[in-house]
Amino acid sequence: MDKFVTTGRMPTPHERELLTILIEEAAEVQQRATKMLRFGVDEVQPGQPYTNAERLGMEVGDLDLMIDRCLIAKLIGTVAIEIGRRRKAEQLAKFIQTSPGAVDDPSRELVVWGFYEGERAVFTQGSKGEHELAEPVTAEQVVQLAKAAGLSAEKTP
Ligand SMILES: [Mg+2]
Secondary structure (H helix, E strand, C coil): CCCCCCCCCCCCHHHHHHHHHHHHHHHHHHHHHHHHHHHCCCCECCCCCCEHHHHHHHHHHHHHHHHHHHHHCCCCCHHHHHHHHHHHHHHHHHHCCCCCCEECCCCCCCEEEECCCCEEEEECCCCCCCEECCCCCCHHHHHHHHHHCCCCEEECC
């Protein structure tokens, strides 16, 4: 049998290092997202001060920086990223099974997140529950959403 020998250009040492760190950061996003699923959005793991949500945000930031570095190194391109974003948005529009405002766990304090500006808004009501937002929104939009649902809303620092 003929052995396959690639004709593709192999990554340079610098490109290999960038790819290695990109892989590491993608894995750290996965790890923190699974911790949030298992232990909660606002759980603070002992030995450090940050919630799982804050830590996931920081890992996404790490990954975002590595994406920038891979763009600079021309390992990836902005056109492909934009195609991927649009394709994913179309897939979500068709296949996502939940919607913003779906009450997930009535035993918990109602927490609504505005990820878009890196802010968060926290709401409380008599019967507690967590609202999940499928789309990124600003904290102001979250406040309006909560008020429209008849909840008392307050933007937290
Ligand atoms: Mg990291």
